[in-house]
Amino acid sequence: MKIAVLAVQGAFIEHERKLEALGVSCVELRKAEDLNQSYDGLVLPGGESTVQGKLLRELGMFDTIRKQIQEGLPVLATCAGMILLADSLEGDATVHLQTVPMVVKRNAYGRQLGSFHTEAEFKGIGEIPMTFIRAPYVSEVSDGVEVLAVVEDRVVAVRYGKQIALAFHPELDEDQRVHEEFLRMCGEK
Template sequence: MADTTAVLAVQGAFIEHERMLSRLGQRCVELRQAFDLDQAFDRLVLPGGESTVQGKLLEELGMLDGLRRRIEEGMPVLATCAGLILLAARLDAHDDRGTPRLGTLDVLVQRNAYGRQLGSFRTEGKVAGIGLVPMTFIRAPYVMEAGPGVEVLAQVDGRAVAVRQGSQLALAFHPELDESVLVHEAFLAI
C-alpha cells in the first residue's frame, strides 16, 4: 500500500477523496501551491470540479509541469470527472478552449457530455478489475476515443466512462460521493 497520497486541493471535491482515503488508512497531503510539490507523496488524486479553473490554477501556481513530470515518470494517479479532463491529451474540438492540461492520458474527451447539472444521474456498473460500483455522474465527461495503450474499463450507454493507461486510472464519475471503497482500493493497489 502507498505511504502518502497527494490530493489536488485548488478547487473541487478534494475533501471527499481525502475522507475516502482516510477510511482506508491512507495518509493524505493537500496540493495548493507549488511548494506543496516538495512534500513526500507517492500517488496523486485529481478530483472533480471545474476543469477550466483547475487547469488555469495549476498553470498560474506553477504546478502543471511538476505534476506532469511525476505522472509521466509513473506516479499512480486517480482522476475523477474534471480530473479526467485534466489528464486528457485531447478534448473535443468544439470544447477545447486551450485550457492548460496535463495531457498525459491518450484519450479524446468530451466535456459536459451528459449536459448541465440537471443531467446528473446515478447508476451502477461493472468496472473491469474492480467490480460492480455505484457511479454518480455530475456534468460528466466521457471518453470519445482511447489510444492503443488505453484500456477501457467501463461503459455506460455505450460511452467509455472509466479508463486506465499504465498507472493512470481515470473516471468520468465520482466514486468519492458514494459509500463503496472499491475504486479507491484499486487505486491504492496500483
Template sequence: MTIGVLAVQGAFIEHEHRMEQLGARTVELRCAEDLNQPLDGLILPGGESTAMGKLLRELGMLDTLREKIRAGLPVFGTCAGLLLLAEDMENDSRRHIATMHITACRNAYGRQLGSFFTCAPFADAGNIPMTFIRAPYIASVGEGTEVLATVDGRIVAARQDMQLVTAFHPELGDSTAVHQYFLSMVREHLANGAA
C-alpha cells in the same frame, strides 16, 4: 503511503476521507512548494476543469505535475481530473496536463440537470454505484489504454500505466472499489520501485 490530493478547487475533501478510511495518509496540494514533498500517489478531484487548469498554471504547478506523472507517479483523476489528464478533447481546444492517451468530451451529459446515478461494472469489482455530475465521457482511447467501465456504450473509466480516470464520482458513493483499485496501483508502483 502518502497520497497528494489537489486542493486548489473542486471536491477534494471526499477523496481525502475515502483515502484515510482505507488507511492512506493524505496531504493537500495547494501551491508549487507542496509538490516538493515525497508522494506515493496523486488524486485530481472533480470540479471545474477550466478553473483548475488556470489555477495550476498561475500557481506554477502544471509543469511539475506533468513531469511527476510522466515519471510514473500514480494518478487518479475524477470528472474534471479526467479532463486535466486527457491528451485531446472533442469540444474544447484547451489542454492541461495532457498525459493520458484519451479523447474526452466535456459536459457530455449536459449541464447540472444532466447529472444522474447508475450502477455498472467496474474492472473486476462487479457492479458499483456511479454518480455523474455534469460529467464528461471518454470518446476514444489510444494505444496502451485499458477501458475499465462503460455506461450506455460510453467509456466512463480507463487506465493507462499508472494513470486512472473516471467520469463519475466514486468518492460520493458507498463503494470503495475504485479507491482500492487506485491504492493497488500505488502499491504496485512502490513494489516496482523497491525491486
C-alpha cells in the same frame, strides 16, 4: 502510504475522507512548495477543469505535476481530473496535462440536470455504484488505453499505465473498491 490530493479547487475533501477511512494519510497540494514532499500517488478531483488547469499554471504547479505523472506517479482522476489528463477535448482546443492519449467530451451529459446515478461493471472490480455530475465521457482512446467501464455505450473509466481516469465520482458513494484499486496501484513499485 501518503497520497497527495490536488486542493486548488473542486471536490477534494471527499477523496481525502475516503482515503483516510482506508488508513492512508493525505497531503493537500495548494501551492508549488507542496510538491517538494514525497507521496505515493495523486488524486485529481472533480470540479471545474478550466479553473483547475488555470490555477495549476498560475501557481507554478503545472510542469512539476505533469512531469511526476509522466515519470510514473500513480493517479486517480475523477470528472474534471479526467479532462485534465486528456490528450485532447472534443470540440475544444483547450488542453491541460495531456498524459493520457484519449479524447474527452466535456459536460457530455448536459448541465446539472443531466446528472445521474447508476450501477455498472468496472473491469477487475465488479459492479459498482457510479454518480455522474455534469460528467464527461471518453469519445476516443488510443492504443494502450484500457477501457475499465462503459455506461450507455460510452466509455466512463480508463487506465493508462498508472493513471486511472473516471467520468464519475466514486468518492461520493459508500463503495470503496475504486479507491482500494488505486491504493493497490500506488503500492506497486
